[in-house]
Ligand SMILES: Nc1ncnc2c1ncn2[C@@H]1O[C@H](COP(=O)(O)OP(=O)(O)OP(=O)(O)O)[C@@H](O)[C@H]1O
């Protein structure tokens with residue numbers, strides 16, 4: 571469902587109110603749809619495996635992220651020259667050049683080492699919190715393994731557009747508006763466009779960031795099912811894919827179209 575790309579769900583409530591039970595039901599439902607899925611139990615009470623149907627013995631035998639923290643860090647830091655050792659890597663250390671990134675369902679040593687199939691669900695667990703873990707530092711080192719994994723995840727297609735929407739709200743608003751206008755227009759209308767100059771250079775910067783990045787622009791095009799075109803650092807058009815190469819598309823992306831619509835001042839963009 572489309573809306574599933576746009577929500578984050580949290581179960582909160584008093585102890586024993588059903589958070590783990592509801593999480594496991596949602597996880598089972600998602601797994602049954604065949605979506606890429608990775609469940610991670612980072613709860614101080616490690617009950618997700620049994621809630622998913624594992625026996626106590628199966629749950630106890632699962633490999634733990636907490637027990638493989640150095641391995642996980644070493645894999646993730648890869649050849650990143652800014653992180654000299656796994657000890658230097660803390661839970662908030664971001665990926666950079668040389669780091670290794672993970673996809674939810676790709677084949678990599680971390681998942682091979684730490685993820686197991688539990689009743690059809692791919693599950694990783696931080697491991698139980700023992701008496702020795704009591705105290706802020708140790709507790710956070712186990713949850714920190716999960717934070718590091720999340721920081722090194724390459725989002726799926728749907729999640730990526732949410733990042734774009736949240737970080738470039740003006741660009742998102744302009745592009746989603748022209749895409750919606752095109753959707754509402756008659757089939758023979760080849761494109762919808764937005765010609766109003768951005769209200770500030772910061773807003774213009776958002777448009778540039780969205781449209782001058784192949785990854786962002788391509789993500790938006792796939793999300794909305796349109797081909798985007800951009801003129802003069804502000805005029806945005808959404809074309810029907812079938813209209814690409816047609817007369818109105820060629821006119822829009824032509825040097826003539828650019829020259830006739832540009833203003834003489836150099837913009838600070
Ligand atoms: N809707 C429900 N109806 C009846 N019993 C339920 C329901 N949801 C959960 N339970 C039962 O209530 C108990 C506590 O549920 P669960 O472990 O999911 O709670 P929790 O919020 O995760 O608790 P904790 O805060 O201890 O982690 C379990 O025995 C579970 O089987």
Ligand SMILES: [Mg+2]
Pocket residue numbers: 589590591613615617
């Ligand atoms: Mg619980």
